[in-house]
Amino acid sequence: MTFCRTIIQLLLTGTVALTSAAHAAGITVHDARNRDVAVTDFARTVSIGGAITEILYALGLENRLVGVDTTSLYPAAALHDKPNVGYMRQISAEGVLGLNPTLILAIQGSGPRETMDVLETAKGPLVLVPETFSEEGLIEKIRLVGHAMGVDARAACLSDAVGADLAQLRALRARVTKPVRVMFVMSLQNGRAMVAGHKTAANEIIQLAGAANAVDDYDGYKIISDEAIVSAKPDVVLSIERGKETLQAEAVYTHPGFALTPVAANKSFIAMDGLYLLGFGPRTAAAARDLAVKLYPGLAAEGGTFTSALPAANCRQ
Structure with a gap:
């Protein structure tokens, strides 16, 4: 036997x-x-x-x-x-x-x-x-992974669901009348801010949420001076949660540069899960929606709903 x-x-x-x-x-x-x-x-x-x-x-x-x-x-x-x-x-x-x-x-x-x-x-x-940090790049990433694994039909299902979420996000974003200026800060290294410029996941997620990157003069991540922070005039600081290394709001508000910006005056600091916010995977539209509501609380109150198509999509078979 x-x-x-x-x-x-x-x-x-x-x-x-x-x-x-x-x-x-x-x-x-x-x-x-x-x-x-x-x-x-x-x-x-x-x-x-x-x-x-x-x-x-x-x-x-x-x-x-x-x-x-x-x-x-x-x-x-x-x-x-x-x-x-x-x-x-x-x-x-x-x-x-x-x-x-x-x-x-x-x-x-x-x-x-x-x-x-x-x-x-x-x-x-x-x-x-x-x-590629864009809506098109996200869809193409899903299709390429699915194709490599021999499941093009499942990938089409998932990309359609993500595409539907992105369409909802565009409708929500259209309700924004005055984009806020957001500065993504990866860390404060010896008191100096490591900040995201263009061609980064942070830059794209800020734009997907209907905001503007306060940094517009370089690509990638760069340590910037206190004078550059003041000059950029950010309304909000955005960062990621990294356990004990998570940037703390109070450290931002008391920073010599940020203390002279609307960030400190309005106590405007947001930290979100790193993979969720910057991963550019299937949940990216939902992450941008969550960020948008944090930046513009009135969106939810005005009926700007968002219901992800992912839970209802059966793309696993």
Whole structure:
């Protein structure tokens, strides 16, 4: 009896492996390196990037995941149930390859470069998922991940639901008559503010919420002077929650630069979950809506409703 069960299990395992390979046969993914990557087997996938992991779970593909990175905070089961390969910008090649992956999905910007070079030459293909902070970039990210995993129909379902959420957000944003000036502060390093400029997730989420980035003269993140803070005249400081390292409101209000701005005068400070706010995954429209209501409390009072299409969409099968 034990022998029979073993044979059946081996046959089933072989069938699953053959099915996975058959489904993946012929899949070509054009990734962020401007290369066409052939995917032949997605049965053992490693996800590097919280948004990628969130998409995979939304598509019902968690059983194919054999490893995730530390930014994969949603859903909580990801880091709890799956092996951890480290922080996305400090990935160890040995940690990833030790899981014997047949496919590696990594968000653009993962590193270090030496590790990515090793992974690129490994047996399992590396697909570098583009990170474009825009509505179109978010939809394309979902479609590319779904295509790489051989579930285009599920990806279309999810992208449609996210698209519906973004449409609701645009309608809500249209009710804003006077955009507030928001400064995203990643941290205060020795009293100096690390602030987000253009071409960042923070810049895009601010705009999606119907506000304006108070910084408009550089790209990326930069430490700026107190004089630059005063000159920018931010109405609100936005930051992310990072446990004990979370920026505190009082530290902002008493800062020499912010103390001379409307931020301190109006006690205007907002901190939100980092992946939710900046991850640019399926929940991005909801995060922008939550930010918009915090920035403009009158939106909810005026009937600016938002009901996400994600819970009702069945994109897992």
